[in-house]
Amino acid sequence: MPDLLSEAESLYGTSNLYEVFGVSKTATASQLKKAFYKQSLKVHPDKVTEVDKSLATQKFQLISKLYQFLSDEKKRDVYDKTGEIDEEDAFDWSNASDLMSYWRELFPAVSTEDVEKFHNEYKGSDEELSSLKEAYLSSKGNMQHVIDSVMCASVEDEERFKKLLxxxxxxxxxxxxxxxxxxxxxSKKKRHSKAVAESKEAEKLKKELKGDSSSGYADLALAMQRNREKRGDIFSYLESKYGDAEDDSISSADNKRPKKDLKRKADSKSSGSKRRKKAGK
Structure with missing residues (x-):
């Protein structure tokens, strides 16, 4: 069985853990967590075709193990200094349900209620006004650009924006x-026609995703489609939420196993390792 660094080289073309996640060595804890989230979405076994599932599962298990190392301050420091990782303490993610439980603890399912709550808090806020002024200035008053740039904005906000400015x-x-x-x-008619088309597309998406909301992806996709969030603005907020952007310290919760039986497995493994070392003396 290949070691983790060799496996990273094989699956991602690099043994540099930071390159696997697409971040720099100086990345903060929250930036690293966001990077792990982005990478894991690309290879989440539940989000790929049956043909790609085997390879995706390997990658998903690997980046989960690698994130466990880099999210631990002491282990990350050792890796930064030596370029090596201590695989004796690597988590066993061969059990899919354990791995999924861990991932879901790190990244709770997002519902439309979560997104709507953010909308309600954002609209009318100082942040929205600041974004509105920036979009207005950068586009020299192009309403389409303003609607596209301001988070949560739609054609229904046009008159409100005018009154604000x-x-x-x-x-x-x-x-x-x-x-x-x-x-x-x-130009106004063209924009409104586009909005109507997007609304119809959102309803179609809602029907297609109906019944798949347990993971939160259906709700998120619907919200992104309906509120122009497909451009990535609200997604950045959600990443911030997932990545604990307000606290760049290493989160101890990131290093906890989702179930007690995993803790017992680790303890058993550690005890076995100690016994082997004693026997070898």
Missing amino acids: EPLVKSKELPSYKKFFKEPAA
């Missing part, structure tokens, strides 16, 4: 762009 234009805080406040009817 009007006083800022009058006070000279922002320049006046005629096309924003008096947009040509043709």
